[in-house]
Amino acid sequence: MKIVNIVPGFGGTFYCGNCLRDSGYTKSLIKLGHDAMMLPIYLPLTLEHGVEKDENPIFYGAVNIYLKQNFRIFKNMPAWMERMFNSSGILSYAAKKAGSTRTEGLEEMTISMLMGSEGNQNRELQELIDFLKVHAKPDVVHLSNALLLGLANQIREQLKVPVVCSLQDEDVWVDAMNDFYREKVWKLMADKAADVDAFIAVSDYYAREMKEKMNIPDHKLKVIAIGVDSSIYRYAPPKEDPPVIGYISRMYPEHGFGLLIDAFILLKQKPEFRHVQLKLSGGYTADDKKFVKKQLNKLKKAGMGHDVEIIEDHLPENRYHFFNQLTILTVPVLKGEAFGTYQLESMACGIPLVQPALGAFPEIIETTGGGVTYTPNSPEALAQKWMEVLSNPMKIREMSEQGKKAVAEKYGIDHISSQILDVYQNLVK
Numbered sequence: 001m002k003i004v005n006i007v008p009g010f011g012g013t014f015y016c017g018n019c020l021r022d023s024g025y026t027k028s029l030i031k032l033g034h035d036a037m038m039l040p041i042y043l044p045l046t047l048e049h050g051v052e053k054d055e056n057p058i059f060y061g062a063v064n065i066y067l068k069q070n071f072r073i074f075k076n077m078p079a080w081m082e083r084m085f086n087s088s089g090i091l092s093y094a095a096k097k098a099g100s101t102r103t104e105g106l107e108e109m110t111i112s113m114l115m116g117s118e119g120n121q122n123r124e125l126q127e128l129i130d131f132l133k134v135h136a137k138p139d140v141v142h143l144s145n146a147l148l149l150g151l152a153n154q155i156r157e158q159l160k161v162p163v164v165c166s167l168q169d170e171d172v173w174v175d176a177m178n179d180f181y182r183e184k185v186w187k188l189m190a191d192k193a194a195d196v197d198a199f200i201a202v203s204d205y206y207a208r209e210m211k212e213k214m215n216i217p218d219h220k221l222k223v224i225a226i227g228v229d230s231s232i233y234r235y236a237p238p239k240e241d242p243p244v245i246g247y248i249s250r251m252y253p254e255h256g257f258g259l260l261i262d263a264f265i266l267l268k269q270k271p272e273f274r275h276v277q278l279k280l281s282g283g284y285t286a287d288d289k290k291f292v293k294k295q296l297n298k299l300k301k302a303g304m305g306h307d308v309e310i311i312e313d314h315l316p317e318n319r320y321h322f323f324n325q326l327t328i329l330t331v332p333v334l335k336g337e338a339f340g341t342y343q344l345e346s347m348a349c350g351i352p353l354v355q356p357a358l359g360a361f362p363e364i365i366e367t368t369g370g371g372v373t374y375t376p377n378s379p380e381a382l383a384q385k386w387m388e389v390l391s392n393p394m395k396i397r398e399m400s401e402q403g404k405k406a407v408a409e410k411y412g413i414d415h416i417s418s419q420i421l422d423v424y425q426n427l428v429k
Contacts, residue, residue, distance in 0.1 A: 001424060002035040004136050006128075006151065007144040008042050016250075017341035018168055021202070021226050022144050028227070028417040037136065041128070041148075057131070103176040110173070111181075114188045116150035125151065129158050140424045143196075146170045146214065152195035162197040162427035164420075167210045168338045172254070190214045197427050200224050200420065203360035206338035222423055226339050227416030230408050233348035236324040238400050242275040243390050246326035246351065248319075248342050249333075251284040251292050256332030256356075261295040262379035263332075265302045267386050276390065281311040281322050323349035327396065328389060330354045332377055336361055344411050347371075347403030352396055354385055367410065370403020 007022045022038060029036035040058050103110075112119035119125075128151070132138060141155050143165040152163045174185050193199070193214050199221050201207035207223045210216060245264065251257045267273050284292050299305050311322050323329070329346040336359020343353055343364055353371025355361040365371045374385035389396065 001421070001428070002137060002139045003029055003142060003424065004037055004039055004132060004138040004140075005142045005144065006039050006041060006148060008040070008148070017226075017337075017339065018144060018166075020341050021166075021168070024227060024229060024413050025417055025420065028229070028413045029421070032414060032417060032421070034421070039128075039131075039136070103173055107177050107181040107185075110147065110185055111188060113147065114150040114185065114192055116152075116192070117154050119150060121150075125154055129154055132159055139428055140164060142166070146189055146193075146199075146210070147173060149189055149192035149195065152192065156195060156197075162424075163195065164198045164200060164423060164427070165196045167199055167201040167206060169206075171209060171213070171338075172335075186213055193220075196220070198222060198423050200423065202226050202339040203363055205336075205360040205363055209338075224416060224419045224423075225411060226341055226344065227411050227413035228341065228344045228348055228407065229413045230348050232320070233345060234320045234324065235348075235350045235404055238327045238351055238396050239325065240327065240393060242277055243273075243327040244277045244279055244325055245386065246279050246322065246329045246346070247282070247331055248280075248322060248329070248346075249282045249331045250288070251280065251282055251295075252288045253291060254334055256334050256377070257292070258295055259332050259334070259377070259379055259382065260330060261298055263382035263386065264308075265298065265304060266379055266383035268302070268304050268307065270387065273387065273390065276307070276386075278308045279311060279322065279325055280308065281313075281319075283312070319345060320349050323351050326351045328352050328354050328371075328386070330382065330386075332356050332382055333359065334377060335359065339364070343371075344407050348407045350400040350404045352389070352399035352403055354382070354389055356382075368403050368406035370399050370406060372399075 005022055005026050007019065026036045026038050042058070113121060116122075117125055132141070132155070138159070138161055141159070141161060141163050143149065143151060143163065146165055146167055147170055149165065152165070155161070155163055170189075174182055174189075177185065190213070193216055197220070199210070199216055201210060201221065201223050202225060204223055207221055211218075211221055247257070247260055249255045249257075264276075264278050267276060296305070296308070299308050313321075323346055326346075329342070329351050330353070331340065331342055333340070333356070336356065339360050340355075343355070343361070346353060347368060347370040353361075353365060355365060355371060355373050356377035357373040357375040358377060362373050365373055372385065372389060374381050
């Protein structure tokens, strides 16, 4: 079967769970004997030292479509100018900026993209479809998220193939908008859902959320968790002396980075936990720099700067080195997440989780036995839960074994990919 996975590039500047999911699926499908490819839009998949090599052209170049959307003078720019703005140098520079990861200022662009052939990117849409017709000739097209639903209608109409769409964390982008845009975008996404043959939500929690927000009928909605390739993660017993708390995700407010720092300061004020260390990874955008610096300054003022280390390398092939230095992992996302790939990666390396009882976190921890949850999601509650867990080394070892076993048995990437293949094959039939 020939499968094209259309994914938004992100440039590789920070840890991106959705990008890891798409990359893992594609590699697994190839391993299982299928002709699968990732087709990036907006930005390159990664920067120069990334996992993926961008051999295919980038459609909907982020700089081009931004200029055309916002400045009339660029609406009919010559081909040579489009090529210049789509060059790897320009797009890599754009990826290092924060604009493409921030909703503010991109509300109209989001609506235009969802409108598909009726939006301002009709020319880019046709270029994408022409490429698929001539060079890809897919049996199935898989959209990485529901913000790409504007592509579905013309793909089905012109290529005569089924369209599948993953559902993961779209609400983070849409719900950050003001009331006017938020209502308009959710309605538009619900309308465009009719152009998709099947939706795949990554958790029961998120399936319920999106079924309500987008009015998705039951027969179109499947729940298939994220998978990871356990072979690239190496197990190591959780560190005991000194204990080490880890965080790996984009370092910005919504993922609870400030909350984590405040909780660490509270923990370290207890004499019995004064030796605990904190290791941070996942990267950040230009917008996040000021915020990250403020959090690190709080640690320095508390006299704890020497107990914290930022690990810059968060590429997949090296990430187990980070997990192998930890005792537990916490990513206290303020409103929870649809899944959180880092949880599987952590447990695959034998590192238990301490997560807020929000989003899909309780669902995953209950299924695996590889961690505990706490509530409310406050610095005080997190610090208290850390104290309980770190005071029970036997429980840490037990969660380590349970989590590692559950990831291998239930979340192996080939097992998960086979479930997605079943969806594809039923649709093609």
